[in-house]
Structures are given as structure tokens and as C-alpha cells.
Amino acid sequence: MALTERLKETTQVGYWTGEIPLEYIYTYGRAGEAYFRNIMNKGSFLGARCQKCEITYVPPRTYCEKCFDRLEDSYVNVGTSGTVYTYTILYKNLDGSHKKEPVIMAMVRLDGTEGGVVHYLGQVKPEEVSIGMKVQAVLLPKKQRKGGITDIEYFKPSG
Numbered sequence: 001m002a003l004t005e006r007l008k009e010t011t012q013v014g015y016w017t018g019e020i021p022l023e024y025i026y027t028y029g030r031a032g033e034a035y036f037r038n039i040m041n042k043g044s045f046l047g048a049r050c051q052k053c054e055i056t057y058v059p060p061r062t063y064c065e066k067c068f069d070r071l072e073d074s075y076v077n078v079g080t081s082g083t084v085y086t087y088t089i090l091y092k093n094l095d096g097s098h099k100k101e102p103v104i105m106a107m108v109r110l111d112g113t114e115g116g117v118v119h120y121l122g123q124v125k126p127e128e129v130s131i132g133m134k135v136q137a138v139l140l141p142k143k144q145r146k147g148g149i150t151d152i153e154y155f156k157p158s159g
């Protein structure tokens with residue numbers, strides 16, 4: 001359909017094909033930057049603690065979602081240990097082809113926190129994974145970390 005054509009019926013659908021060049025810069029935001037800097041430099045996860053609500057959010061937030069208190073001065077290290085909150089097993093690649101080996105993705109709730117980290121599980125077979133399994137993050141060696149999600153290699157069973 002040419003861009004100048006007019007629709008004659010209200011039930012018609014107009015569409016145009018083509019490409020729109022887009023440029024963008026993705027930022028983590030203030031809390032996200034602190035979170036990834038902490039992983040890169042200190043090798044542990046950062047949470048935001050609301051004393052009033054007794055909640056530690058991971059990833060950290062700039063404010064409490066329940067009472068709206070500012071939390072930027074309330075970041076705390078929460079370590080690297082947690083439990084599998086939920087998981088899924090991937091057998092196919094994004095293009096639909098079969099993976100050589102299944103990959104396990106999990107949401108890990110770090111100990112004593114709300115929220116969690118979605119990442120790979122490693123050093124475990126799909127039939128061995130269970131909800132509630134104790135796990136620990138395996139990070140890249142400090143010199144190889146770049147301040148992103150790939151600084152975390154995977155979570156491995158710890159219990």
C-alpha cells in the first residue's frame with residue numbers, strides 16, 4: 001500500500017513495509033548501575049533495604065514499592081546464595097533449531113530478599129533441578145567482569 005493511498009472502508013487494514021533506523025542508548029538507571037558495579041567490584045549482589053517495611057529488594061530499587069521511602073542510601077550486600085524460585089528447561093534455540101544440550105533458566109531468590117535474578121543454572125542436570133533447591137552464583141573472575149549480567153556465569157547447586 002502506498003503511503004498516500006487512503007482507506008475507503010473502516011474495516012480495511014493499512015500497513016507499510018520498510019525499515020526505520022533507530023539509535024538508542026540503554027542505561028541501567030541509578031539502582032541498576034549500583035547493582036552491576038557491586039557484582040563487578042565486590043562479587044556479590046546488592047539489594048535495597050526498606051527498614052520500615054522490612055523488605056530487601058533485589059535488584060535494588062531507588063524507592064520502596066510499598067511505602068515509597070527513598071532507598072538509595074539503604075543498599076546492602078546480600079551475598080550470592082539463594083534458592084530456585086522457579087525454572088524452565090530450554091530445548092530449542094531462538095531460530096527453532098534444537099539445542100545440543102538442554103539449558104536450564106531459573107529465577108533465583110537470594111537469601112533474605114524479595115524479587116530475584118533470572119539466569120542460567122549450571123553444574124546440574126535438568127532432572128535434578130527442583131523448586132527450593134539451594135544455589136550459589138558462579139561469577140566470572142574479577143578481571144574479566146564488565147559490569148553486566150554476563151558477569152554472572154550461572155548459578156550452581158550449593159546444598
Ligand SMILES: [Zn+2]
Pocket residue numbers: 050051052053054064065066067068069
Ligand atoms: Zn517500605
